[in-house]
Amino acid sequence: AGIGATALTLLVGTPAITLIGAAGAAVAVALPRGGLLISVLVLPLTIPVLIFGVSASYGAVADPAPFLQPFLILAALTLFLAVLGPAAAALALRHG
Template sequence: MTALFLRDLKLALTGGGGAMTGVIFFLAVVATIPFGIGPDLNLLSRIGPAILWIGALLSTLLTLDRLFQADREDGTLDLLIAGPLPMPLVVLAKCFALWAASCLPLVAASPLLGLFLALEPAALFAVMATLFVGTPAIVFIGAVGAAVAVALPRGGLLVSVLVLPLAIPVLIFGVMATYGAVNEPDPFLPPFLVLCALTLFFGALGPVAAGAALKASGD
């Protein structure tokens, strides 16, 4: 499992997994929003957390179609299905590698990009914390969609269509927790804990469902 994680991480970081595409897209989306909205710092500060979260969600969706597709094309997926490692653990290792290569840079860049949106220091920390906790849930959800669409020649759009509705609760509670950190009447901890629970739930369910879908596609 560790060897599979390191292999996928190396492929993603060297460009084979297309992880940098999501990072560049995230930077482009967030950096261009202020030019479209204008110099209204109050408006940017108010909608900044939502912009960062939407940018991170869309950027993650861009990388999901390559989660299993490259392994299917070169035959590695067949070896993994027939190998001794259970498929849920295979999916879990690949999800962690994708998250470390594509989502972790988004988390690290979010405070800097938050400055473009005139976010307060508390909001910067809250966005970083919620993205760190919430983006794994998006990857686990995306693993199921990528496994379902892996047998299709052009399944990238289908992955986004399958994943986006299921990822909406993660987006809602991530933004809600961020707003709770800067708006005194709104709580931060309850939505943050719900976000953690969503990640744990999809972390347990996603690899099992994706592993079953991959086995079915290989039969």
């Protein structure tokens, strides 16, 4: 049960990290000194995804910890970033 839940958590959380990275890369390409900005912009945005991913994986293994609540928040973050990420990347590339 733990391996399947961890795989499901990875399946849901990986697109969120990818979409954050795509938006950050678009900002880095659009700006002249974007290499430094990408670490300041992308790293704080990935922390909630990592926290809820680890919480859901821990909830699948440990008995008293819940699995569903952090997993649903992780899914909501992924869906939110699926809408906002490409739009932010396009906006950064268009105005850069």
